[in-house]
């Protein structure tokens with residue numbers, strides 16, 4: 412079967428509402444809403460009072476639009492299918508001078524947010540002079556040929572890195588860009604820059620209309636030093652035990668004899684593996700069975716071997732993630748970013764169960 416992903420919907424909504432802190436939020440729902448499930452997450456965020464969404468794919472934008480006709484949907488990647496942008500009434504990033512000059516005529520009437528490259532520099536304008544060039548160029552056009560410049564944004568690449576000083580630098584560059592624009596009379600209806608870590612560090616910046624949050628809405632700490640109680644994880648990942656075996660000392664188990672106990676040992680074979688999205692680095696640590704931590708000893712495509720004691724039975728469940736075995740705990744242990752662990756989960760092979768909800772989302 413390959414594991415069961417359980418999400419407590421009430422807790423998911425509670426965690427999202429708490430993470431938003433009463434501010435306007437654009438919820439980042441790319442990659443199947445960090446694999447919580449796009450439809451599930453969007454509906455739950457709406458209940459938590461969040462009505463704006465950001466993603467990178469047309470497919471996800473379409474599915475969000477089907478759920479909520481009035482949602483502000485912000486597309487973080489440069490896009491080229493202008494018919495779909497109009498049909499879905501999307502807000503899009505304006506990523507560069509080159510893009511603008513190439514598509515300026517086609518962009519008429521479309522909501523754009525000017526993107527500042529900053530230190531992250533995946534995309535965006537270099538500085539305020541480039542933006543002012545565009546703003547002036549637009550002002551010279553007849554109104555019906557102009558884009559709607561409704562927002563400005565950037566992304567901080569260092570907000571999650573507490574020990575690096577670059578966050579202060581990128582934040583300073585962003586503030587001076589906004590000051591330059593404002594001093595020339597350019598202000599924007601929608602201003603968004605902060606991810607979960609930046610919000611946790613600084614609160615909502617003055618003059619900013621929205622946060623653009625991902626991981627904190629999903630109940631994980633963007634960095635480990637934060638209070639766990641403020642970020643409650645609604646997701647649990649567990650697997651059934653398919654067999655319990657006794658292994659003689661030095662007898663090898665698994666591919667290439669990956670596990671060979673020093674002394675006679677009892678093992679539980681769990682019905683989940685890397686094919687279901689368990690990262691190999693995650694399998695270097697414990698799982699929980701009947702409330703107790705046990706070491707994972709070997710990871711295969713569809714199975715996992717756990718060294719157990721006599722108390723474990725075939726009826727027990729193997730917990731890989733829960734609020735007691737938090738994703739962010741393993742991020743701190745070097746398994747991979749929160750989003751990396753979530754993104755790896757195999758949406759096809761894992762059975763999904765939504766708790767505290769009448770509707771079951773496939």
Ligand SMILES: Cc1ncc(COP(=O)(O)O)c(C=O)c1O
Pocket residue numbers: 439487566605606607608623624625626627633750
């Ligand atoms: C452009 C952009 N903004 C915001 C976020 C949300 O970041 P976080 O999940 O750290 O809150 C992401 C996530 O990757 C992103 O790519």
